[in-house]
Amino acid sequence: MKFILTALCIISALVMPALAEDDEEADRTQWFREARFGMFIHWGVYAVPAGEWEGETIKGIGEWIMRFRKIPVEKYKSYAPEFTAAKYDPEAWADLAARAGMKYVVITSKHHDGFALYDSAVTDWDVMASGAKRDLLAPLAKAVRKRDMKFGLYYSQAQDWVHPGGATSGTPGKVWDPAQKGDFDEYLKTIALPQAREIIERYDPAIIWWDTPVLMTEERVAPFAALVAGHPDIINNNRLGPGFEGDTSTPEQHIPPRGFPGKMFEVCMTMNDTWGYKVNDRNWKSSQRLIRMLSDIASKGGNLLLNIGPRADGSIPQESIDRLEAIARWMDVNAEAIHATQASPFPRRLPWGRVTQRAGENGGTTLYLHIWDWPADGKILLPTLKELPSAGVMLKGGATVTAERTVDGVVVHLPGGATDPDISVARLEFPGPLTVTQQPYATPDADGTLTLLALDADAFGAVGGNIQVEGTGAAAYLTDWKLPNYRVEYRVQTGKAAKWKVEAEVAAAVPAKLSLKVGESSQTVEIPATGDGLSWETMPMGEIELPAEEAVIELKPMPDHWNPIQLRKLTLTPVAE
Secondary structure: OEOOOOOOOOOOOOEEOOOOOHHHHHHHHHHHHHHOEEEEOOOOOHHOOEEEEEEEEEEHHHHHHHHHHOHHHHHHHHHHHOOOOOOOHHHHHHHHHHHHOOOOOEEEOOOOOEEEOOOOOOOOOOOHHHOOOOOOOOHHHHHHOOOOEEEEEEEEEEOOOOOOOOOOOOOOOOOEEEEOOOHHHHHHHHHHHHHHHHHHHOOOOOOOEEEEOOOOOOHHHHHHHHHHHHOOOOOEOOOOOOOOOOOOHHHHEOOOOOOOOOOOEEEEEOOOOOOOOOOOOOOOHHHHHHHHHHHHHHHHOOEEEEEEHHHHHHOOOOOHHHHHHHHHHHHHHHHHHOOEOOOOOOOOOOOOOOEEEOOOOHHHEEEEEEOOOOOOEEEEEEEEEEEEOOOOEOOOOOEEEEEEOOOOOEEEEEEEEEEEOOOEEEOOOOOOOEEEOOOOOOOOOOOEEEEEEHOOOEEOOOOOOOOOEEOOOOOOOEEEOOOOEEEEEEEOOOOOOOOEEEEEEOOOOOOOOEEEEOOOOEEEEOOOOOOOOOOOOEEEEEEEOOOOEEEEEEEEOOOHOOOEEEEEEEEEEEEEO
C-alpha cells in the first residue's frame, strides 16, 4: 500500500472546526471550502498528437508536446481539423463528476498552445478552426450547473506558444519559430486580457484557474486583477502573477505534508502522469490511492482537483472512468466524511489513517475516522483526546462503535473486520468541543533514544510528484524518492540541548549522497549500495546537535550524486558528555 506522507502542525487545547476570518469571506468561499473535491479537465488540440511526434513518444506531459518538440506554429495548427469532439457528451461528463462526489468542474478554456475551446472574438485560433466547429464550453457549463455543481475555467494568461508575443519561456523573445515573435505586453493587451474578459462575461465562472505567470509583473497583473475585482464572487487561484495572492494555494502533483492551516488550498493531481491525453501513458494510480489522496487532503482542510484528459474526439479514457466509478462507490457511502468537513484536530499523523471533523448540532462535534489500516485487535487510539463520544457507528453497515478513556487518550473499539477495501469510516458524535493536547513533534523514548519512523516524516515534493510510504507501522518505509528536489523533514523536541549520534535503516541499489541539516548546520552523508531490492542495512549518518526547543531535521539529496533510496527509520542516540 502506498500513500502520500502527511503530518499536521496544529496544536490546540480546545479543538473546533476553523472559521473564516469574516462573514463576507465565509459567504463568498463557503461552497469551495465545503466542496473538497472537483474535476479538472485538460482538453485541446494536444489530444490529437497524444504524446507522439514523428513516430516518437515524447517524454513529459502530453499538453506540452508543442514546446517539448518545438513544433512550428503552422505544423501544430495542422492538427486542429482532427480535433473533432465527435463523441463529446457534456451530460455524461457532468454525470461522471457528480457520481464521483465532485462539487465543481474546471476545464481549460485556453492552455499554453493558445487554442480556445470557444469562438473567441479576438483570434481565429480557436474551436472554429478545428474539426469541432462549435462552442465546447457552454454545453458543459449548462450540464454541470444542472447537477448543482459549480463551473470553473482554466486560462493560461502568459504562456501562449501560437499568438505572437506570448511567453514561450522565461526569457523574453526566446522562440523556436519566427511566427512566435512579438511584444509580450501587446499580446496581453490584445489577446489575454480580452479573452479573460470574454470567458468571464460569457460563462460566468465560479472559479478562474490562472496558470504559469512567466514574465508577469505587478504592472502586468494589474488590469487582470481589476477585471476580476469587478466580479467578486469568482474564486481565483494564486497563479496570476506577482502581487496577486488569490484565494487558494495550488500545490501540483503533491500533497503538502502539513497542509496550509487557516488557508484554502487545492491539490491538483493527475490519474496517471499527464494532464492532456497521452496515448502511451499507462502509469495509472490505483483507485485506492486516489481515494486515500482525497481522504488525506480533506484531513488537512484542502480540496482535491482530480484531472481527466479526454481524447480529441471527446471520449474519456476507460481507465479514468473506472477510477471515478470506484471513487463514486466509496463516496456513495462515505461522502459525509469528506464534504463540508474541516481538518483533523490531531497535529500528528495517526498510524492507522486520517481524521476529519465537522461542527455538530447544538455545539457538538462529529469526528470521522478514516481507517486505512484495520487493526488486528480492532482497537485504534485517538491520542490525548479527553472526551468520550456519546455515540459511534460505522458508516458502512451501521455497526456500533464504542470507546474507552485511557491514560494515552481515547481507545476506539471497532466491530468485526474492515467494512471497505479502501478506507473504512467510523463516525463518532461528541456533545461539545474536543480537547486535544498532542504535540506536533516526536520525542525521545523511555530509554532516551529518539526513533523516527516513516510515519514521522514530512515529505515535501514538487510538480513531479512526491515520496510515498509503503507498508504500515514500524515496517513502513519511504520510497519513490525519485527526484533530488524532494526532501524529508522530521520535527522533534528532545527536552535539552545535546549532541546526538544518527543512524539510518536504508535500502539502496546504488550509492547516493544527501545532506543532513539541522538549522544552519549541515553535513554530507554518503549512502553506500546495500544490494538489489529491499536489502536493509543500518548505517551511521554522523552526529548532530539539537536544541532544547523544537527542531527540524532535514534530509535533502545532493543533486549531482542522487539515486533513489528507501528509508525506513532514523535512530538518534544521545552522545555521552
